[in-house]
Amino acid sequence: MTIEEVIKSTVKMDNAKKVILNIMYTQNVVQDHFNELLKPYDLSGEQYNVLRILRGQKGKPANMCVIQERMLAKTSNTTRLVDKLLLKELVTRNVCPDNRRKIEVLITQKGLDVLKELDPKVDAHENTFADNLKPDELVFLNQLLEKFRTNK
Numbered sequence: 001m002t003i004e005e006v007i008k009s010t011v012k013m014d015n016a017k018k019v020i021l022n023i024m025y026t027q028n029v030v031q032d033h034f035n036e037l038l039k040p041y042d043l044s045g046e047q048y049n050v051l052r053i054l055r056g057q058k059g060k061p062a063n064m065c066v067i068q069e070r071m072l073a074k075t076s077n078t079t080r081l082v083d084k085l086l087l088k089e090l091v092t093r094n095v096c097p098d099n100r101r102k103i104e105v106l107i108t109q110k111g112l113d114v115l116k117e118l119d120p121k122v123d124a125h126e127n128t129f130a131d132n133l134k135p136d137e138l139v140f141l142n143q144l145l146e147k148f149r150t151n152k
Contacts, residue, residue: 003018003021003022003025004018006025007021007025019148023145023148030129031045033125033128034122034125037118037121037122037125038118041114041117041118042088043114044081046071046073046076046081047081047084047085047090048118049071049072049073049076050067050071050078050081050082050085050091050105051085051090051091051107051111051114051115052115053066053067053070053071054067054091054105054106054107054111055107055111055112055115056070057106057107059106060106061094061104061105061106062104062105062106063096063102063103063104063105064078064079064082064103064105067082067105082105085111088110089108089110089111090107090108090110090111090114091105091106091107091108091111092105092106092108093105093106094106
């Protein structure tokens with residue numbers, strides 16, 4: 001289905017506008033499916049992202065700045081996200097012994113267990129979309145998207 005059909009547009013659009021609308025619409029489709037996947041775990045996409053970042057620390061704590069710079073959505077309120085994960089006992093938060101102004105966040109075993117359970121489901125979710133493309137098309141699409149978002 002073309003983007004014009006999706007948004008029921010009768011106005012001719014230039015390709016630059018169509019690409020932006022296609023990216024935005026596709027992101028929403030992917031995000032809606034992903035949110036449904038996370039719903040039984042009472043997690044948002046941003047909370048899931050924080051957990052993955054912390055798992056990637058391999059047992060080392062991360063401060064709020066490290067988490068923030070690795071977030072996909074740079075506008076996320078990291079403190080609020082960590083607070084919610086704390087209430088779910090998926091992370092711990094401690095004051096850094098060397099610098100009392102620095103907060104260190106660590107994923108708990110419960111958080112690791114949730115990710116371990118989610119991993120195959122997330123892989124299946126990603127493959128659902130990727131299966132529509134050949135491997136070389138996936139490579140090319142990644143190259144195009146990276147090129148598209150690079151400012152001159």
